[in-house]
Amino acid sequence: MPQPETSLMNRLVSLCKRRGFVYPASEIYGGLNGFWDFGPLGTQLKNNIRDAWWRDMVDCPPIGPDGQPVSIVGIDTSIIQHPKTWEASGHLSGFADLMVDCKESKKRYRADHINVFEVTMRDEDKEEKARLFFSYVEPEQLNEIVAGLIKRTKKDSQYYLSFERHPRNDSEKYCREEGLANNFLSKIQSDFILIERPFTALNAEEQAKVIGPDAKNAGTLTEPRSFNLMFNSYVGVFQNEESKVYLRPETAQGIFLQYKNVLDTSRVKPPFGIAQVGKSFRNEVTPRNFIFRTREFEQMEMEFFVPPEDGMKWYEFWVAERLRWWGEMGLSKANIFRHEIGDGDRAFYSAATADIEYKYPFTDPNFGELEGVAYRTDYDLKQHQTFSKTNLEYIDQEAKTRYLPHVIEPAAGLTRGVLALLCEAYQYDESRASPEWLKLKPSLAPIKAGIFPLVNKDGMPEVAEKLFMDLRKTHTCQYDAKQSIGKRYARMDEAGTPFCITIDGDTLTSQNVTIRNRDTAQQEKVALDQVKSYLSTKLS
RNA sequence: GCGGGUGUAGCUUAGUGGUAAAGCACCAGCCUUCCAAGCUGGCUAUGAGGGUUCGAUUCCCUUCACCCGCUCCA
Numbered sequence: 001m002p003q004p005e006t007s008l009m010n011r012l013v014s015l016c017k018r019r020g021f022v023y024p025a026s027e028i029y030g031g032l033n034g035f036w037d038f039g040p041l042g043t044q045l046k047n048n049i050r051d052a053w054w055r056d057m058v059d060c061p062p063i064g065p066d067g068q069p070v071s072i073v074g075i076d077t078s079i080i081q082h083p084k085t086w087e088a089s090g091h092l093s094g095f096a097d098l099m100v101d102c103k104e105s106k107k108r109y110r111a112d113h114i115n116v117f118e119v120t121m122r123d124e125d126k127e128e129k130a131r132l133f134f135s136y137v138e139p140e141q142l143n144e145i146v147a148g149l150i151k152r153t154k155k156d157s158q159y160y161l162s163f164e165r166h167p168r169n170d171s172e173k174y175c176r177e178e179g180l181a182n183n184f185l186s187k188i189q190s191d192f193i194l195i196e197r198p199f200t201a202l203n204a205e206e207q208a209k210v211i212g213p214d215a216k217n218a219g220t221l222t223e224p225r226s227f228n229l230m231f232n233s234y235v236g237v238f239q240n241e242e243s244k245v246y247l248r249p250e251t252a253q254g255i256f257l258q259y260k261n262v263l264d265t266s267r268v269k270p271p272f273g274i275a276q277v278g279k280s281f282r283n284e285v286t287p288r289n290f291i292f293r294t295r296e297f298e299q300m301e302m303e304f305f306v307p308p309e310d311g312m313k314w315y316e317f318w319v320a321e322r323l324r325w326w327g328e329m330g331l332s333k334a335n336i337f338r339h340e341i342g343d344g345d346r347a348f349y350s351a352a353t354a355d356i357e358y359k360y361p362f363t364d365p366n367f368g369e370l371e372g373v374a375y376r377t378d379y380d381l382k383q384h385q386t387f388s389k390t391n392l393e394y395i396d397q398e399a400k401t402r403y404l405p406h407v408i409e410p411a412a413g414l415t416r417g418v419l420a421l422l423c424e425a426y427q428y429d430e431s432r433a434s435p436e437w438l439k440l441k442p443s444l445a446p447i448k449a450g451i452f453p454l455v456n457k458d459g460m461p462e463v464a465e466k467l468f469m470d471l472r473k474t475h476t477c478q479y480d481a482k483q484s485i486g487k488r489y490a491r492m493d494e495a496g497t498p499f500c501i502t503i504d505g506d507t508l509t510s511q512n513v514t515i516r517n518r519d520t521a522q523q524e525k526v527a528l529d530q531v532k533s534y535l536s537t538k539l540s
Numbered sequence: 541g542c543g544g545g546u547g548u549a550g551c552u553u554a555g556u557g558g559u560a561a562a563g564c565a566c567c568a569g570c571c572u573u574c575c576a577a578g579c580u581g582g583c584u585a586u587g588a589g590g591g592u593u594c595g596a597u598u599c600c601c602u603u604c605a606c607c608c609g610c611u612c613c614a
Contacts, residue, residue, distance in 0.1 A: 010607080018550060018565080024605075030587055031605045091614065099612080101541060109611095225541085229614070249614080285541070285612040293613075347614075362608095369613090433575045454573055482567090486575035493575095505573060514574075521575070 008361040012426050013290055015436055019494050021045065021422065022291060034287030034295035038418075041495055044446035044476065046298070046418050049329065050277050052444065053300045053412065056325060057275045064271070065317045072273035072302060073266050077254025079279060080233070080245050088387035089253050089380065090349075091230060091246075098224035100199060102212040109213065111224035113137055114199035116210055133210040133218065135199065141213055200224055229282045231295075247281040252409060255303045256380045260392055270394055270405045271314060273304040277414065289362045291419050298414040305394075305405035308378065311351065314408045315375040319354045322371055322410045326356060329417070330441040331424050335359040337367045349379035356412075358420040370420055371412035378404040425496060432521065433486055438496030439519060442539050448475040449535060450492040454504040456481050464503040467513070467531065475535055493518060499538065501531060 016022040020039030024031040038046055054074065056062070061070040086092045098111040116135045136142045199207065204223065211218045231247040234240075248254065255274045262274055277300045287293050306314045319338065326336055341353040352375040357367030381404045385392045393402045425438040442448065451468045453460035461481055468479040478497070480488045485502065492500050500516040502523075507513050511528045526534050 007607090013606090014551065027587095027605090029604090033605070089614095093614085099541085101611085222541085229612090282613080286610095288607090290606095452574095456572085458573090460573090484572070484575080484577065486577080488576090489574080490576045500575095502574065516574080523574075 008423075008426065009290065011428075011436065012361070012422060015426070015438075015494060016042065016290075016422065034284060034293075036291050036294055041446040042418065045421070045440070045444060045496075046414060048444045048446070049417050049421065050298075050300065050414055052329065053325075053414075054275070054277065057273070057300075057302055061273070062321055065313055070271070070273065071268055072275050072304075073262060073268060074275045075255065075258055075262065076276060076278065077251070077258060079248050079281075080235070081248060081254060081257060083245055084387055085253050085257060085384075086230065086246050086249075088383040089256075090383070091249055091253075098200060100224050101222045102215055102220050109137060109199075111200045112198045114210075114213060114221075115142075116197055116199055116202060116206075131209075133202075133206060135210050135213050135221075137213045229284065231281045231283055249282045250280050250411070251276045251278045251299045251301045252303060252411065253380070255301070256384055256407075259303070259305070259381065260390070263394065269396075271304065271306040271310065273302050275300075275302040277301075289360070289368075291415050292360065292362070292368065294415065297416075299411060300414050300417075301409065301411040303380075304408040304410075306408065308403060308406045311375055311377065311406040311408065315352050315373070318408050318410050319356075319373045322356055322373055322412070326358075326370065326417075326420075329444065330421060331358060335424060336370075339367065347374070349376060351375045351377050358416075358423075360420065360423055369413070370416050371410060373408065373410045376407045376409055378406050380407060381405065432493070434490030434493040437493035437518070440496035440498075442498035445496045445498050446476065447478050447492070447495055447497040448499065448539055449477045450488060450497050450500040451477055451479050452485060452488050452500060452502045453481050454485055454502050458505065459508055460503045460505075463507055463528075467501065467503065467528065471532060471535070474532060475539070489516060489521075499535065 013022075016039075017024075019041055021042035023037045023039055025035035025037045026032045058072050058074040061072045064070045083092075100109050100111045100114060102109070114135050114137060116133055119132045119134060134145050136145060199210065199221070202210070207221065207223060208219050210221050212221045215221075230249050232244055233247065234243045235245050236243050255276055259274065262268065278298065279296060280299050281296050284293055284295055287295055291297075304314060304318065323336060323338060327333060335358055337357045337359070339355040339357050341350075341355060346353050354373050355369050356371040356373065358370040359365070360368045362368075381392045384390070385404070392404060394405055395402045421440065421444065422438070425440045427437050427439050428435055429437070438445075440446075449471065451464050451471065453464040464481070465479060468477055471477045478492075480491070482488070489500055496518070498518045500518070502514040502516065504514060506525075507528060512525045513528055513531060514523045515526050515531070515534065516523045
């Protein structure tokens with residue numbers, strides 16, 4: 001099938017705007033980086049995905065690995081919580097890392113990851129000639145720098161390099177550990193001055209002299225800047241440090257904070273889950289790729305509390321279950337990928353994490369995150385227990401034991417789900433009157449059926465309107481009598497509407513309507529009084 | 541945050557230091573008995589701000605947004 005010149009993403013973004021799925025936020029003011037608004041169809045689609053998740057999590061959860069139905073309850077917590085929440089969760093410190101940019105190499109580093117060491121160059125009389133600040137991040141970089149220095153000392157014999165002792169070890173041992181040449185010491189004259197400090201420990205004057213880890217010239221590193229990813233605000237009219245609060249960067253913490261209340265009031269016991277859907281906010285450094293990475297987004301998170309010894313069993317269960325679910329929503333197997341996060345890359349508190357990734361057009365042939373399933377152990381409850389001084393243990397009356405449950409967290413991006421499903425649904429077929437159309441799963445489609453009088457006369461509009469008034473009670477429908485029937489079909493194709501019901505001359509005489517199938521463009525006759533049950537069957 | 545690119549109507553494009561053009565879409569009317577038909581009419585644009593100029597959409601500066609690459613993604 002020949003594809004148009006413009007990229008898939010551009011066409012999708014264009015269609016989203018044209019049909020009212022997604023608009024740039026604040027567009028009339030020039031837009032706002034990292035924010036998008038959902039239009040009528042997009043909102044409907046998002047709500048449908050959200051509702052499907054809620055139904056499959058809370059109302060009708062799957063059967064667990066032990067053959068019993070899983071027990072999950074839903075809650076809805078505040079976007080703004082007590083600021084201590086984020087201290088306990090680690091978001092405040094984790095998000096507050098100072099970053100440094102290099103103007104020469106264009107790289108960015110965590111300020112405390114840059115190791116700086118100072119080299120004093122002296123002449124033969126040991127008079128100080130120059131002080132240089134070298135820096136490195138990887139040990140290999142240190143080797144390179146030192147090798148360069150040795151070369152330089154040899155060539156230019158009037159200088160002696162001197163390093164101070166390494167603070168942690170004596171120099172000899174240090175060389176050994178870092179894999180430096182054994183004769184390193186002997187090659188460098190006199191006493192070593194190797195003052196190694198993190199970049200953050202330097203004063204501004206010194207920082208300005210540092211040669212960046214990947215740079216040749218000194219002074220190319222910016223001063224450390226905070227990249228706190230949490231939005232903040234103030235509670236009350238006095239804006240000071242005491243009144244400072246944060247917009248939640250994830251919905252999960254609200255669940256942990258209410259875990260005990262739910263346990264005490266809902267007659268649940270481990271294993272059980274608490275689910276929540278809602279907005280989260282992260283002041284992302286680089287919002288990018290349409291609604292993939294935005295500063296305000298919606299999450300569908302569920303925290304599943306289990307006895308510690310059952311952690312891995314439930315982790316495996318939920319990863320498999322969530323993969324299955326996204327498939328059921330319409331994502332093809334070829335486009336979903338289970339990405340097991342390795343030991344080095346996982347959050348420190350997590351015993352296992354798998355990302356469910358989707359092959360978005362902008363990541364293709366690679367995949368991008370759609371949902372993360374993390375085995376968070378008892379980290380969160382333990383933290384909140386410590387910080388709040390509240391006992392959060394579960395007391396098992398039967399077994400006469402008490403423990404902090406372990407947590408499995410399937411955390412899905414609702415906004416990303418909308419994107420993935422739109423990408424998956426987007427079809428281009430030049431042979432159709434409407435080359436672009438959305439093959440959405442019927443139950444997720446924003447509009448389930450379009451209802452059209454074939455022509456705008458002979459009593460057809462009246463019958464169609466009556467049918468519309470009846471169907472709209474049970475299904476999201478749209479009545480359209482404008483322009484030609486072909487245009488109306490095409491419009492519905494772009495909206496992903498699975499069925500179009502046409503009232504024609506035949507309807508007036510034999511009480512039959514024509515139902516057109518979006519995917520095949522085939523039509524079938526259905527009795528007027530059977531339309532509702534037809535839709536219900538097809539949409540279930 | 542850095543580098544590169546792009547900003548003209550809802551979309552896709554044209555054009556110009558001197559009245560901004562077209563196709564499609566959209567709206568209204570007519571017509572129309574099944575896949576963006578036709579006719580008539582209509583709405584709508586130089587991302588924003590500043591400078592140079594008699595005059596700027598065009599040249600310059602700043603800014604904003606989007607795209608690509610880096611970086612970031614607890």
